[in-house]
Amino acid sequence: MNRQKCEVLSAKRWGVYHSITLVAPEIAEEARPGQFVQVAMPPGRDFLLRRPFSIHQASRTGGWAGTLEIAFTAVGPGTEWLTTVEAHDSLDVVGPLGRPFPLPRAPTNCLLIGGGYGAAPLYFLGQDLRAKGSRVDMIVGAKTQERVFKPVEAKRLSVSVSTTTEDGSLGERGNVTDVLPGMMARCESKVVYACGPNGMLRAVAEYCSEQGIPSQVAVEELMACGMGVCWTCVVPVVHRDGRGWSYERSCYEGPVFSGARVWWEKWLGGRSTPVQTPPEGFRLEEMTAEGVGTWPPG
Amino acid sequence: MNRQKCEVLSAKRWGVYHSITLVAPEIAEEARPGQFVQVAMPPGRDFLLRRPFSIHQASRTGGWAGTLEIAFTAVGPGTEWLTTVEAHDSLDVVGPLGRPFPLPRAPTNCLLIGGGYGAAPLYFLGQDLRAKGSRVDMIVGAKTQERVFKPVEAKRLSVSVSTTTEDGSLGERGNVTDVLPGMMARCESKVVYACGPNGMLRAVAEYCSEQGIPSQVAVEELMACGMGVCWTCVVPVVHRDGRGWSYERSCYEGPVFSGARVWWEKWLGGRSTPVQTPPEGFRLEEMTAEGVGTWPPG
Amino acid sequence: MAARVSLRTNLAGIQLPTPVLAASGTFGSGRELAGMVDLREVGGIVTKSVTPRPVKGMPTPRMAETPSGMLNAIGLQNPGVEAFVEKDGPFIEQAGVPVIVSIAGRSVQEFAEVAVMVSKIRGVVGIEANISCPNVERRGEVFARDPVAAADVLSTVTRMTHLPVLAKLTADVTDIVEVAQAVVRAGAHGLSLINTLLGMAIDVDAFRPRLGGVTGGLSGPAIRAVAVRCVYEVSQALPDVPIIGIGGVVDARSAVEFLLAGATAVAVGTANYFDPHATVEIARGIGEFLAAKGMSTPEDLRGRLVTPSRPQEPVYLGG
Amino acid sequence: MAARVSLRTNLAGIQLPTPVLAASGTFGSGRELAGMVDLREVGGIVTKSVTPRPVKGMPTPRMAETPSGMLNAIGLQNPGVEAFVEKDGPFIEQAGVPVIVSIAGRSVQEFAEVAVMVSKIRGVVGIEANISCPNVERRGEVFARDPVAAADVLSTVTRMTHLPVLAKLTADVTDIVEVAQAVVRAGAHGLSLINTLLGMAIDVDAFRPRLGGVTGGLSGPAIRAVAVRCVYEVSQALPDVPIIGIGGVVDARSAVEFLLAGATAVAVGTANYFDPHATVEIARGIGEFLAAKGMSTPEDLRGRLVTPSRPQEPVYLGG
Numbered sequence A, B: 001m002n003r004q005k006c007e008v009l010s011a012k013r014w015g016v017y018h019s020i021t022l023v024a025p026e027i028a029e030e031a032r033p034g035q036f037v038q039v040a041m042p043p044g045r046d047f048l049l050r051r052p053f054s055i056h057q058a059s060r061t062g063g064w065a066g067t068l069e070i071a072f073t074a075v076g077p078g079t080e081w082l083t084t085v086e087a088h089d090s091l092d093v094v095g096p097l098g099r100p101f102p103l104p105r106a107p108t109n110c111l112l113i114g115g116g117y118g119a120a121p122l123y124f125l126g127q128d129l130r131a132k133g134s135r136v137d138m139i140v141g142a143k144t145q146e147r148v149f150k151p152v153e154a155k156r157l158s159v160s161v162s163t164t165t166e167d168g169s170l171g172e173r174g175n176v177t178d179v180l181p182g183m184m185a186r187c188e189s190k191v192v193y194a195c196g197p198n199g200m201l202r203a204v205a206e207y208c209s210e211q212g213i214p215s216q217v218a219v220e221e222l223m224a225c226g227m228g229v230c231w232t233c234v235v236p237v238v239h240r241d242g243r244g245w246s247y248e249r250s251c252y253e254g255p256v257f258s259g260a261r262v263w264w265e266k267w268l269g270g271r272s273t274p275v276q277t278p279p280e281g282f283r284l285e286e287m288t289a290e291g292v293g294t295w296p297p298g
Numbered sequence C, D: 001m002a003a004r005v006s007l008r009t010n011l012a013g014i015q016l017p018t019p020v021l022a023a024s025g026t027f028g029s030g031r032e033l034a035g036m037v038d039l040r041e042v043g044g045i046v047t048k049s050v051t052p053r054p055v056k057g058m059p060t061p062r063m064a065e066t067p068s069g070m071l072n073a074i075g076l077q078n079p080g081v082e083a084f085v086e087k088d089g090p091f092i093e094q095a096g097v098p099v100i101v102s103i104a105g106r107s108v109q110e111f112a113e114v115a116v117m118v119s120k121i122r123g124v125v126g127i128e129a130n131i132s133c134p135n136v137e138r139r140g141e142v143f144a145r146d147p148v149a150a151a152d153v154l155s156t157v158t159r160m161t162h163l164p165v166l167a168k169l170t171a172d173v174t175d176i177v178e179v180a181q182a183v184v185r186a187g188a189h190g191l192s193l194i195n196t197l198l199g200m201a202i203d204v205d206a207f208r209p210r211l212g213g214v215t216g217g218l219s220g221p222a223i224r225a226v227a228v229r230c231v232y233e234v235s236q237a238l239p240d241v242p243i244i245g246i247g248g249v250v251d252a253r254s255a256v257e258f259l260l261a262g263a264t265a266v267a268v269g270t271a272n273y274f275d276p277h278a279t280v281e282i283a284r285g286i287g288e289f290l291a292a293k294g295m296s297t298p299e300d301l302r303g304r305l306v307t308p309s310r311p312q313e314p315v316y317l318g319g
């Protein structure tokens, strides 16, 4: 966890998405896929809190070494303001924050599922997975065509890509879960990673649990601090022994949780099924053994 | 009193001063020297209230007809923001507000005294006075040379000008009150108009009262509304019969008050002299007869 | 199919064209603004509080801006009820907008005096008793902070007038529901919630309070969450009592918060200062909001708040 | 000639390197932030409140941003005092920063239990009793809203520990001075003023409260004026009682407001979230402020507030 005044290297826009690349050597150095940063808002506004953004790219080596990219859509005053940021401006950034996606110990077939801007961290993840020899397939979904996040790059990264839009303007009409069973079968996926709207994560996680496939999902809950000290961002998570649950901090124990251990009904409402024990085939130890490094710190 | 979305025609800067010229036909049409406008701040800030600015110029005829100019220095978040306003931006302005400087019924010798940005409304006043045949002399004072407001224009407008700065960087070293007796004698001034820091106004008003010369001063007090409804902006003013006083609204009964009727001690503190009856030679009726039009409305 | 929206509102028997009033002390009696704001579009005006005799008010500075709000210490400056009846009476009669007169006093007797006088003004549709005043008969203790003193004022005022009477309460109490119940039992026809919160700001360079009155009233969006909570608490306890929600209303969405919390109408205070058309624009915005939701009157919003079933045991809510 | 400035502060016998602490619930016990903030530069840490047994806390959403502030409803989630002693105890012992443990309970007995346990942790320099908790023995009435219940907690806790005990009060009361006097009489060595204000916000599209807990605590600059007023009122009444001023401290100037109002120290809450170095930077800023004024310690600011002589008669302060 570092705090840096970061110079904006570039601010770009494609469709509804904006992206900002920052000079942030200390943060980029430590960043792992699935982690996020907290960006400070300007003074004098009537809103105070930092805004959280997934790390879309962090370059540790090469020409872009020491840079960090976030991608976002404008939905409220904070993100509206971010759209006005320009190259050479300075942003106050804290990061990298949270538990990253755990990487499989040995190469395997990984299915990456992104909804809307939720796809942002998956490219960073996909690169790491491929570098370690895993096979990467992707499902990229969104409401409409212009909200599909970087479909071309998805193609470049993955063995196969399935795209869905709710209105059918690109790829299949429907939700990522409509194509999930087919993709999982075709790609012989052994692990699912997902990021996107919480409802989508739930559907993905529940399907994976049924299939006995481990899923790792990056959730979103309202965050005041992002650093583990305020306890606003919690998600109800079932204990490993399946015999109880606690509210865990999505900024600290998360944002990446095992999809099988999130108690979705408690969190998002809807039908109230009893607390589930982790499904058979759940291999958390294996999953967390590598790539997580010193996480959680201390 | 009107409220208009006004296009910014130009935003200029000279020294520490900024000026904004607005397309504001309805306000400009009604505006009289000494009145002010209330400028709305942008949404989403942690400060809400409009900021008051004297009308520096209002062009009712000619090439600039329908425009209004304000001049200001950046002292806090509101004025800082105003320095970022550019041509073609739009400002939400309410005006003209308050009681203007009353003009003498018949042409006479007028001494105009401005301190800092307080000189801003005096050029507008001077033009009106000259147009009605009065003689205009000016004292323009400020802390330092770069804070002397438009000394060249003062020369153009007046028969004689005296400039003072506290550090002596331009004109006489000292305060406007140091040169006031000399100027008043030399120019045979019959009326004094003043705008500037409240302490300066007090000194001017008290000297004028001693000399039996009427003074009209434009005061400044913290304003929440500027439209006469909140009663935050009051100044203690002695009744005409000299037998009592009330808090009068500087945005409504003021900002221009007869210097002899402001109870300075009560307002600004310091030695507590008894309430003074208006000095001999106080000719309020005469002063208010012309130029004030329908003021106060209703 | 868009529903036909009507903003007309019945507040304790007072007919209002819209549920958006101007709060006491922030719109005068409408006279100053009449040239700029079309008063027929304003839901109602609650006048600046009037006392039996003229009040000079507090020394300056009388206001200080604070984050998303402001402090004021006017000290109830007003010309006294006689001058009010004389100067504002004729205006009110023909203003074309429902006018509720806010009255204040330093004893129950003073409230009674003013109530009688202002009830004679034609065009006045109601009285708001501003009981956030110090009670000189009880060592300056504010009426609204004592259920008994508050009830005393309301039982007297309601007997002195044929008009509906609203009690304006303060949130600076341990239990606002207790005060609300007391004044309603005493005869109040409705409640105005809330007055400003008692606050203070200091000029750290001058080593002085930023207000001449040392402490003052905090208003604006900064206090909205407290005001919404008060309206919610009181309307849960007294669901049949009409409430004007007040505190940080600046746009249609903030107004709807109060209606959902249980208010029948809202009053706009501080926002009038920076947006003199706020009452008009907010009413329009509420109309659009209702239309978008397929609702037809502001009344449709009352009681529509969906709250999770609360746990049985008391829970800590402070952090 | 610049005075030599020392920020060292004695708070009820607790020695602090600076008068700027982190407020309870906004800094954990320092563990999470230790890698980023040099804790030796923090004046002190008040831990998140600890209860006898683990508390799961409130359902989400647990926070809502409001104008210049935020609402939270965490519901005192904590692992219970045993886990706290085990996990945070060793950290606290070597943290290099004075740690005050905030304790909470739902009965006097529960407060006593926690007080005994945490007093054993080496490195703990004081206890803050967070009495803004519902008292299950009195229908959930919050301790801090009842001078008698508040005093009960403090007289018990002070007997159970050798450490200095601060009572943290809420401003949601009719008379905060009365509560302050009660807890000081009961033995409190100092006061923390204030906890969050009870508030509520509504999602007008979903027709739901924005907090899972329905109501929650309002914090941030929005409440600063209320907090400064409370500190001023209490310190006028109890000039010898050390006070931590809390509520909307975001920079050195807002901290100095509290010191001038009568506080001995300040605690930073919400500001830690957006500025994790706030405690450090504010302390530095106070040092610069003192130097600029030719003062040498924060203590020099206490009692330096110049107030106008107040009028004899009670005056209206609400508008």
Ligand SMILES: Cc1cc2nc3c(=O)[nH]c(=O)nc-3n(C[C@H](O)[C@H](O)[C@H](O)COP(=O)(O)OP(=O)(O)OC[C@H]3O[C@@H](n4cnc5c(N)ncnc54)[C@H](O)[C@@H]3O)c2cc1C
Pocket (backbone or CB within 6 Å): A036, A049, A050, A051, A052, A053, A054, A055, A070, A071, A072, A073, A074, A075, A076, A077, A078, A079, A080, A117, A120, A219, A220, A221, A222, A223, A255, D065
């Ligand atoms: C771990 C994490 C990673 C995220 N990554 C991205 C990303 O890569 N790209 C992207 O576009 N957005 C991302 N978001 C969502 C993003 O943080 C919000 O869109 C943003 O905070 C909205 O701020 P605002 O002021 O524009 O909107 P407002 O809605 O006005 O924000 C009000 C408050 O709600 C919070 N908030 C609003 N929406 C969300 C949300 N969906 N999740 C959490 N808090 C929210 C804000 O932080 C703020 O405190 C992420 C959220 C989290 C928690």
Ligand SMILES: Cc1cc2nc3c(=O)[nH]c(=O)nc-3n(C[C@H](O)[C@H](O)[C@H](O)COP(=O)(O)OP(=O)(O)OC[C@H]3O[C@@H](n4cnc5c(N)ncnc54)[C@H](O)[C@@H]3O)c2cc1C
Pocket (backbone or CB within 6 Å): B036, B049, B050, B051, B052, B053, B054, B055, B070, B071, B072, B073, B074, B075, B076, B077, B078, B079, B080, B117, B120, B219, B220, B221, B222, B223, B255, C065
């Ligand atoms: C009738 C009148 C005419 C004015 N004309 C001019 C002018 O022509 N040029 C110019 O530069 N300034 C003028 N001022 C002062 C100007 O209004 C303030 O400088 C400005 O409001 C400061 O806002 P801020 O946010 O930058 O500063 P801040 O100090 O942060 O303002 C905080 C609050 O204090 C008020 N305030 C601050 N300073 C003053 C002040 N001197 N007088 C009244 N209110 C103040 C602000 O309006 C705001 O509500 C005038 C003031 C009044 C009352």
Ligand SMILES: Cc1cc2nc3c(=O)[nH]c(=O)nc-3n(C[C@H](O)[C@H](O)[C@H](O)COP(=O)(O)O)c2cc1C
Pocket (backbone or CB within 6 Å): B224, B230, B231, B232, C023, C024, C025, C026, C048, C049, C072, C074, C076, C102, C130, C168, C194, C195, C196, C217, C218, C219, C220, C221, C223, C246, C247, C248, C249, C267, C268, C269, C270, C271, D318, D319
């Ligand atoms: C400058 C000012 C003067 C006020 N005067 C009065 C008053 O005379 N009587 C009264 O009952 N309330 C008075 N109020 C309180 C408002 O009516 C309202 O209750 C409060 O400002 C909260 O609403 P807001 O946040 O929309 O401003 C005054 C408020 C302000 C800001």
Ligand SMILES: Cc1cc2nc3c(=O)[nH]c(=O)nc-3n(C[C@H](O)[C@H](O)[C@H](O)COP(=O)(O)O)c2cc1C
Pocket (backbone or CB within 6 Å): A224, A230, A231, A232, C318, C319, D023, D024, D025, D026, D048, D049, D072, D074, D076, D102, D130, D168, D194, D195, D196, D217, D218, D219, D220, D221, D223, D246, D247, D248, D249, D267, D268, D269, D270, D271
């Ligand atoms: C998310 C959150 C959690 C809090 N938890 C506690 C707590 O556990 N115990 C406590 O006494 N105060 C708690 N507080 C209150 C703060 O300590 C502080 O009194 C309040 O936030 C006002 O200060 P601020 O405006 O600087 O935030 C909490 C505040 C917040 C915002």
Ligand code: FES
Pocket (backbone or CB within 6 Å): A222, A223, A224, A225, A226, A227, A228, A229, A230, A231, A232, A233, A234, A249, A250, A251, A252
């Ligand atoms: S956002 Fe504060 S603990 Fe997670």
Ligand code: FES
Pocket (backbone or CB within 6 Å): B222, B223, B224, B225, B226, B227, B228, B229, B230, B231, B232, B233, B234, B249, B250, B251, B252
């Ligand atoms: S500023 Fe509101 S009455 Fe003058």
